[in-house]
Amino acid sequence: MVARAGLYLRQLDAFKGQGVHTVSSRQLGEALNLGDAQVRKDLAWFGQFGHPGVGYDVIDLAESLRAALGLDRVWPVALVGVGNLGRALLRDRGFSQRGFQVECVFDKDPRLVGQRCEGFLVEPVERLAELLAARRIVLVVLCVPADQAQAVAHRAVEGGAKGILNFAPVALSLPPGVDVVPVDLSIHLERLAYHAHHAGR
Amino acid sequence: MVARAGLYLRQLDAFKGQGVHTVSSRQLGEALNLGDAQVRKDLAWFGQFGHPGVGYDVIDLAESLRAALGLDRVWPVALVGVGNLGRALLRDRGFSQRGFQVECVFDKDPRLVGQRCEGFLVEPVERLAELLAARRIVLVVLCVPADQAQAVAHRAVEGGAKGILNFAPVALSLPPGVDVVPVDLSIHLERLAYHAHHAGR
DNA sequence: AACTGTGAATTGTTTCACAGCT
DNA sequence: AGCTGTGAAACAATTCACAGTT
Numbered sequence: 145m146v147a148r149a150g151l152y153l154r155q156l157d158a159f160k161g162q163g164v165h166t167v168s169s170r171q172l173g174e175a176l177n178l179g180d181a182q183v184r185k186d187l188a189w190f191g192q193f194g195h196p197g198v199g200y201d202v203i204d205l206a207e208s209l210r211a212a213l214g215l216d217r218v219w220p221v222a223l224v225g226v227g228n229l230g231r232a233l234l235r236d237r238g239f240s241q242r243g244f245q246v247e248c249v250f251d252k253d254p255r256l257v258g259q260r261c262e263g264f265l266v267e268p269v270e271r272l273a274e275l276l277a278a279r280r281i282v283l284v285v286l287c288v289p290a291d292q293a294q295a296v297a298h299r300a301v302e303g304g305a306k307g308i309l310n311f312a313p314v315a316l317s318l319p320p321g322v323d324v325v326p327v328d329l330s331i332h333l334e335r336l337a338y339h340a341h342h343a344g345r
Numbered sequence: 346m347v348a349r350a351g352l353y354l355r356q357l358d359a360f361k362g363q364g365v366h367t368v369s370s371r372q373l374g375e376a377l378n379l380g381d382a383q384v385r386k387d388l389a390w391f392g393q394f395g396h397p398g399v400g401y402d403v404i405d406l407a408e409s410l411r412a413a414l415g416l417d418r419v420w421p422v423a424l425v426g427v428g429n430l431g432r433a434l435l436r437d438r439g440f441s442q443r444g445f446q447v448e449c450v451f452d453k454d455p456r457l458v459g460q461r462c463e464g465f466l467v468e469p470v471e472r473l474a475e476l477l478a479a480r481r482i483v484l485v486v487l488c489v490p491a492d493q494a495q496a497v498a499h500r501a502v503e504g505g506a507k508g509i510l511n512f513a514p515v516a517l518s519l520p521p522g523v524d525v526v527p528v529d530l531s532i533h534l535e536r537l538a539y540h541a542h543h544a545g546r
Numbered sequence: 547a548a549c550t551g552t553g554a555a556t557t558g559t560t561t562c563a564c565a566g567c568t
Numbered sequence: 569a570g571c572t573g574t575g576a577a578a579c580a581a582t583t584c585a586c587a588g589t590t
Contacts, residue, residue, distance in 0.1 A: 145559085150535040154514065166572065176516045180571095181561060188573055196572040197568040213535060214542025221534070232433030233530075238514070242531040282541045284536065306544055307537025309530070313355060313439070315377045323540045325533045329434075329510070330443040332526040333422070333439075333484065334351040334414060336508025337445075339524045340483045341415025343507055346581085369549060381549095382583055389551060397550040397589040 147206075149213055151176050156206040161235065168199040201301045220247040222276060222305075224269060224296055225287035226261050229311055233285065234262035244283070248275050269296060276303030324337050348415055349387055352377050357407040369400040421448040423477060423506075425470060425497055426488035427462050430512055434486065435463035445484070449476050453493065470497060477504030486510045498525075 155175050159167055169183040176183075187193055187200070192214045194200045209325035210216045221244045223230055223234050231288050233239065234246060249264040251257060255270045267275060276284070284300045286293055286308055300308060307323045310316055313331075356376050360368055370384040374456055377384075388394055388401070391413040397400045399421055422445045424431055434440070435447060435503045450465040451473050452458060458469045468476060470489075477485070485501045487494055494513035501509060503512050508524045514532075 146539050147532060147536050149539075150529075150532040151516070153535075154532075170571085177518060179561070181563090182559095184571095184573065185560080192573075194572045195568075197567075197570050199571065205494060212541045215535060219534075219538050219541075224533040228433040228436040232429040235429040238531055239534065240533065244531070244534050283537055285534075306541040307534075309533055309537065315352070317378060321544065323537055325537060327528065327530070327533065328351075329528070330439055330445070331348060331351040331355075332444065332510055332528065333420075333440065333445050333486075333508075334354075334416060334440060335348050336484055336510065336524055336526060337420050338347050338350075338414045340420075343522065354562095371549085380583065382552095382585090385551065386582080393551075395550045398548050399590070400549065435579095 145189065146319065147184060147212070148176075148178070149190070149209055152183070152187070152216070153206060153209045153213065156202050156209070159202050160206065164202055166199045167202055167205075169194070172200070182201060215243050217243070219244050219283055220279060220281045221274070221283045222248045222250065222281045222300075223264075223285045223287065224250040224272065224300070225289075226251045226253075226256055226266055227287060227289075230285075230287035231262060233287065234264060246285075247279055247281055250275075252288070261273060269299070272296065272299045273303030276300060280304070282306040283309075285311070287311045290314045346387055346390065347414070349377075349379070350391070350410055351372045353384070353388070354407060354414065354416070355489050356439060357403050357410070360403050361407065361427075365403055367400045368403055368406075370395070373401070382545070397485075399497065418444070420445050420484055421482045422446060422484045422486060423449045423473070423482045424465075424486045424488065424491075425451040425473065427452045427454075427457055427467055428488060430486035431486075432463060434488065435465060447486075448480055448482055451476075453489070470500070472503065473500045474504030477501060477506060481505070483507040484510075486512070489513045491515045 145226055149335045167226055170180040172181045173183045188251055193205050193208055209282050223246050226249060248267055250267050253270045255268045259266050282305055284305045288296050290312045293314050294316055297316045297318055299320050301318055318324060356373060371381040374381045374384045394406045394409055395504050424447050427450060449468055451468050451470045453470045457467045459465050483506055485506045489497050491513045494515050495517055498509055498517045498519060502519055502523055511525055514529055519525060
């Protein structure tokens, strides 16, 4: 449900860009394929932002949501694993646009360590815990192979990581208090294949 | 719940690789951080595969799941948008390892169309519907910018697409029967930031 | 003794529907 | 009239707990 808050925020930014000043829960819902009641419930979770008979003030609501989500500041992020996916994410502007700034980059491969990659100096993964702690980085993007993910995640937690975006196709076991979002592309495709498979026959 | 079936399958393959012949719901659950009851409920959904007092036969169960999920064959996939992310996915072995084979690649940019990209001939996005239909491709990976995603998805559906893996940060509105999995990396990071934000203080 | 399959109980989420505000 | 905020109802997912099987 916090996940949807991010969607609202982005849609509000879009409305703002179009010069819209006020939106109703119905409009917001239509743009995101959600019911109006759902939108209201979700937003009410963070506080009372709406004006009966009018709707929500786009700018106000966006600001309030941003504050509630902790997005009214830039979050430093570490990225581990400079393979295909890691490099693509470094090149991508998507993260920085939404207030996430890659601060350090790590890899295991000694041929990459010490090199610059997409403008970032690649650090040895051995220094992961040390540098996370020193720079107070709590968010980690994990793009390492499956067989290394658990070990690297453990190092990250030692360095104080609180949230891990895990692209490796394995389930991570980590202490409570550490949040893991698995991003498992094959699993998603398998879901789609399942539905396609059971659709036509 | 179908999503978890893919996880079971992968874990079973891992067990098979380790030479394990039989697993209990508890073991399977431990490997994936799930309760044993959940594992049993999920598996029971596909049929009765277990042997009371013994557990599940790793090879049998994997095969049954694969068949139930429609993964006992290779699925052709189209990829649209050869930007950073698209190229990274083309280079990645992850999809093909799990039985998904990229069959055509599309882009809008005339400078890319006609070129080879990671070994794939880039087709113009105008031919998307035509080629999907001709090659009976129903799964589409969408890596185009947000402002083009809806239009491209529409073309894909015209060509017969049944499942879309959408990396663009917008909600797609598509006819019922078409399945969309949004993969929204910033939203995930925002969720992590929220938890980190509300953890320590 | 070990383990499955599954009803029943619990917990969580979404939808409904309406009182109350502007 | 139009819209919010929210209890109550419906629905879905998870967990419990145990009868039944090997």
